[in-house]
Amino acid sequence: MSRFEQLLQGRLPKLVMFDLDGTLIDSVPDLAVAVEAMLLKLGRPPAGIENVRLWIGNGAPMLVRRALASNMEGSGVDDTEAELALEIFMEAYDGGHEHTKVYPGVHESLKWLQKQGVEMALITNKPERFVAPLLDELKLGRFFRWIVGGDTMPQKKPDPAALLFVMKMAGTTPAQSMFIGDSRNDVLAAKAAGVRCVALSYGYNHGRPIEEESPDMVIGNLQELIAGCLDSAPEITLGNSVSSSRRDSIVVVTRKLWMKVIKALARWRWRA
Incomplete structure (x- = not known):
């Protein structure tokens, strides 16, 4: 059983949302x-x-x-x-990202989740204009169906609005969803959205141990979440990467659509 399933009472999440900087990449x-x-x-x-x-x-x-x-x-x-x-x-x-690296275990973990049919989203405070090109450079963009940048919506993390929006788009509940990040902002956003939160210990939490923020789980490598699952699983060959134009359109659509659902999100957010 993966640690994903341990956190969700024996079930895999239907949606996993990720932070970017300090979680998937060292930027x-x-x-x-x-x-x-x-x-x-x-x-x-x-x-x-x-x-x-x-x-x-x-x-x-x-x-x-x-x-x-x-x-x-x-x-x-x-x-x-x-x-x-x-x-x-x-x-x-905007001039280049040649020194930015993907953390160990990230590609393997995203491939495994994709193979299990788990939907994935990226929610970052990085300006939207940089996100899709950077994902292209690092060969990560094909994994994410939804991308929300720091200026896609009026609110940034730790506000949970982006998490609630993506769950609404994915048709999932907080009990079926999970957020993975590295900072206080990520933990607070996850808690406010009512989803389980896994935190990476190597990230950028303003110099403070992420354990102080009390996430549901702290790990030192993303692959710890699927420890023991890769040995018995055959290596998969992914199809062609999602084109940057398609992913750009997902970001743009997200920006256009959030106004249509913000009232519903507000009702969901504050529902007793």
Whole structure:
């Protein structure tokens, strides 16, 4: 029995939702390069990769404010300067992701879930424009039916709106769903949505142990969730990757459709 089934009373989830940065990929090196390019252009001192590692997780605008303020609060930053800095950062980060790597065990775990017929979604606070191209580069996009970026909806994690939206689109209940992430934002969003949460210990939780957030399970490698299941399962050959144009359309459709279901989600969210 997989650990997925252990969490859901002997059943596999019908839907597994994933965070991206710090969960499936290590993107800190490229984010740090973009932050340093932004600071250099603005005549600011460099931040250092370890500071960037602490600052990420709440979306690009907050990362930029933290870099300008050189603290976690991002306080005391002029709004006009922050807007200019964000434009510079986005342009710099758009230049490439050659230093971003997929964590060990990710491909194997996603392939196994796909073989079991489990639907998968990606919910990230990373700006939407970067997500599909990055997934293409890393050969991950074919696994996800739904992609929600940090600016796809008005709310970002830890707000559960994106999780509730995807469950609505997938036709699943919280009891049939699961969220996998690496940070406090992910755990809070999962709890607010009423779904089980698995947390990766290697991620970007602002320098704090993820155990402090009390997820349902903490693991050090995504493949721990399917330990013992791969030996007896034959290797599968996946079909052609979903084209980037199709996945782009899924993101765009998500942006267009969320307004149509937000009232229903609100009723679901606050239902006694």
